[in-house]
Amino acid sequence: MEKKLKIILYISIVATCILGFLFPNKHPHFWWQKIPVFDAVFGFIGCAVIILVSKWIGHAWLMKKEDYYD
Amino acid sequence: MINIVPPVFIYIAGAFLIPLIRVRILKQVLVLLIPTIAFLNLLNMPHGTYWTYQFLDYELILGRVDKLSMVFAYVFVIMSFIGMVYALHIKEYGQHVAALIYVGSTLGVVFAGDMFTLFVFWEVMAISSVFLVFYRRTKKSLEAGFRYILVHLFGGCVLLGGIIIHVVTTGSITFELFDFGTLAAKFILFGFLLNAAVPPLHAWLADAYPEGTITGAVFMTAFTTKSAVYVLLRGFPGTELLVWLGAIMALYGVVYAVLENDIRRLLAYHIISQVGYMICAVGLGSEMAINGASAHAFCHILYKSVLFMGMGAVVYVTGRSKMTDLQGRSLYKKMPITLALYMVGAFSISAVPLFNGFVSKTMIVAAAGVLNRPSIELMLHLASIGTFLHTGLKLPWGVWFGLKKGDEDEIEDAKEPPLNMLLAMGIAAGLCTLTGVYPKILYDILPYPVDYHPYTASNVVAMMQMLVLTLAAFWLYINKLGGEAKISIDTDWFYRTLGKATFWFCNRPLNAIRSIGQSLLSKEVMSVGKISKHPYVFLEMFRNSIQGKKVTYKELIDRPYNENFYRIPLGLSACAALIFLFFFGFIYMA
Numbered sequence: 001m002e003k004k005l006k007i008i009l010y011i012s013i014v015a016t017c018i019l020g021f022l023f024p025n026k027h028p029h030f031w032w033q034k035i036p037v038f039d040a041v042f043g044f045i046g047c048a049v050i051i052l053v054s055k056w057i058g059h060a061w062l063m064k065k066e067d068y069y070d
Numbered sequence: 071m072i073n074i075v076p077p078v079f080i081y082i083a084g085a086f087l088i089p090l091i092r093v094r095i096l097k098q099v100l101v102l103l104i105p106t107i108a109f110l111n112l113l114n115m116p117h118g119t120y121w122t123y124q125f126l127d128y129e130l131i132l133g134r135v136d137k138l139s140m141v142f143a144y145v146f147v148i149m150s151f152i153g154m155v156y157a158l159h160i161k162e163y164g165q166h167v168a169a170l171i172y173v174g175s176t177l178g179v180v181f182a183g184d185m186f187t188l189f190v191f192w193e194v195m196a197i198s199s200v201f202l203v204f205y206r207r208t209k210k211s212l213e214a215g216f217r218y219i220l221v222h223l224f225g226g227c228v229l230l231g232g233i234i235i236h237v238v239t240t241g242s243i244t245f246e247l248f249d250f251g252t253l254a255a256k257f258i259l260f261g262f263l264l265n266a267a268v269p270p271l272h273a274w275l276a277d278a279y280p281e282g283t284i285t286g287a288v289f290m291t292a293f294t295t296k297s298a299v300y301v302l303l304r305g306f307p308g309t310e311l312l313v314w315l316g317a318i319m320a321l322y323g324v325v326y327a328v329l330e331n332d333i334r335r336l337l338a339y340h341i342i343s344q345v346g347y348m349i350c351a352v353g354l355g356s357e358m359a360i361n362g363a364s365a366h367a368f369c370h371i372l373y374k375s376v377l378f379m380g381m382g383a384v385v386y387v388t389g390r391s392k393m394t395d396l397q398g399r400s401l402y403k404k405m406p407i408t409l410a411l412y413m414v415g416a417f418s419i420s421a422v423p424l425f426n427g428f429v430s431k432t433m434i435v436a437a438a439g440v441l442n443r444p445s446i447e448l449m450l451h452l453a454s455i456g457t458f459l460h461t462g463l464k465l466p467w468g469v470w471f472g473l474k475k476g477d478e479d480e481i482e483d484a485k486e487p488p489l490n491m492l493l494a495m496g497i498a499a500g501l502c503t504l505t506g507v508y509p510k511i512l513y514d515i516l517p518y519p520v521d522y523h524p525y526t527a528s529n530v531v532a533m534m535q536m537l538v539l540t541l542a543a544f545w546l547y548i549n550k551l552g553g554e555a556k557i558s559i560d561t562d563w564f565y566r567t568l569g570k571a572t573f574w575f576c577n578r579p580l581n582a583i584r585s586i587g588q589s590l591l592s593k594e595v596m597s598v599g600k601i602s603k604h605p606y607v608f609l610e611m612f613r614n615s616i617q618g619k620k621v622t623y624k625e626l627i628d629r630p631y632n633e634n635f636y637r638i639p640l641g642l643s644a645c646a647a648l649i650f651l652f653f654f655g656f657i658y659m660a
Contacts, residue, residue, distance in 0.1 A: 009545065013538055040536065041539070044539040047459055047543035050325075054324070062329060069557075
């Protein structure tokens with residue numbers, strides 16, 4: 001089951017990236033909108049950064065025991 | 071020309087009718103009838119300014135109807151219908167009354183054309199909504215409710231201060247575009263931003279909403295913050311400060327959502343994140359951005375209600391609200407319909423094409439692009455990754471699936487929630503899909519003509535790339551994303567700690583001073599008390615000394631109290647009255 005899902009994921013990554021080359025942004029406002037796979041790269045790195053940075057801030061500072069205010 | 075009534079009165083009249091009806095089914099019909107009547111009423115309200123009343127030297131306007139106020143009014147009324155369907159099984163009708171007054175006053179705010187009316191409904195909104203938290207009847211909800219109302223009353227006071235300064239300096243109470251440079255505008259903006267839950271004034275939202283009742287929280291997610299977005303659109307479009315506050319706010323909610331374990335609190339942090347988009351768009355201030363903010367408020371109310379109703383259903387049937395108590399228990403087998411409807415909401419908030427977030431959120435991001443704001447565009451982009459990560463992946467995975475560790479207890483009595491709850495979710499999910507597939511119905515009611523096409527090939531492909539790769543990164547870090555049995559401190563830390571410090575200060579140092587004073591003065595207080603038993607004791611001493619009787623003060627004061635001792639014969643009073651009348655008559659005649 002997990003293997004099947006992984007294959008579907010890989011296929012969709014490849015498919016969306018190829019589609020990115022086929023349908024470029026015709027009215028880019030910024031230079032990165034001209035890169036066909038920018039959103040894919042940004043999505044992956046952005047998601048990893050959100051998880052790692054938030055968890056780091058949380059563990060280092062914000063997260064307390066559940067009875068903190070009691 | 072107008073034979074219809076302000077929508078606010080429909081709701082308030084309904085709220086007063088409910089306690090008078092004794093038959094349960096009639097009450098249920100009534101709570102659904104009220105939003106229906108209000109909706110028909112809205113359809114017949116022409117644009118313009120009416121329902122004006124003279125008050126002192128000012129003119130109160132209860133009906134300023136234009137395209138902007140109508141967008142918000144439509145979605146508020148639709149939402150109140152959905153919320154009432156969701157709450158139909160509740161037997162405690164106080165909750166319906168509170169919700170109706172809450173919705174009514176929000177509509178009052180939306181149609182208010184002057185600041186007095188705005189302020190009155192603003193406060194009614196805060197006071198009626200807090201009951202939706204109190205009705206949960208737990209210690210936690212009581213405490214959170216009190217913090218909620220104190221924060222909102224504080225914000226209301228600042229708003230009132232701003233309004234008074236504004237009225238004194240300009241002499242006008244009409245509610246229109248403010249000049250950000252003035253002191254009054256800054257006060258008013260503070261009051262608005264507090265209701266919009268802009269950090270650092272946001273902690274009340276994540277504090278109170280998850281403690282509200284299952285059905286009440288659904289109402290709360292829709293009205294308070296979005297009515298604040300509406301007044302900001304009226305009063306402060308194009309304010310540069312809001313651009314940055316909004317973009318930071320969008321990311322702020324995302325960071326906290328990573329850490330959160332309480333399922334409804336996680337969603338509450340995503341309200342903050344999503345309202346960030348709207349605040350940012352208000353700040354951008356172009357026609358496209360204002361359209362985007364209105365459209366996003368419309369869509370957000372619908373999909374957020376689906377999400378809150380879904381998680382509310384989980385809390386309702388399992389009695390558990392923490393991800394650590396839910397994950398790995400295969401709940402999807404027992405509530406598949408709830409899961410499916412929740413996912414419609416999750417796809418909508420994540421801006422998956424064909425769902426309504428896609429047609430509104432991308433409009434705001436595109437508006438940032440048109441105005442050439444690269445950093446804002448990227449920040450909003452990043453926040454939308456976080457949105458999909460949490461509400462679309464982490465939360466459903468953690469609640470309905472989750473990794474099995476082996477020590478999880480079975481949730482025996484978990485099942486689908488009552489039919490009315492599913493129906494409400496179905497209506498909202500249907501509207502999310504409808505506006506997503508056919509955005510024209512939404513675009514047609516926006517304040518300005520829309521020249522934006524969400525469904526271009528490159529737009530759809532870019533969004534799919536981002537979503538698929540977010541999923542990939544989620545998969546990679548899946549072990550890091552389970553719930554942790556922790557809470558995260560937020561800016562409510564300041565007033566919660568300060569509150570405790572104040573309590574300590576009163577309890578210890580102030581109380582010590584009091585007890586020292588008490589021990590020093592208790593004797594004196596006693597003797598004063600004794601004198602009050604015998605008020606004539608000094609006169610008696612004087613009389614005794616003239617008569618030469620030897621009675622000590624102690625003997626006099628220690629006598630038991632005898633009321634007859636001080637009673638004067640009736641004749642004496644009659645005599646005094648006669649003497650008075652005689653002299654009065656004498657003077658009067660003269």
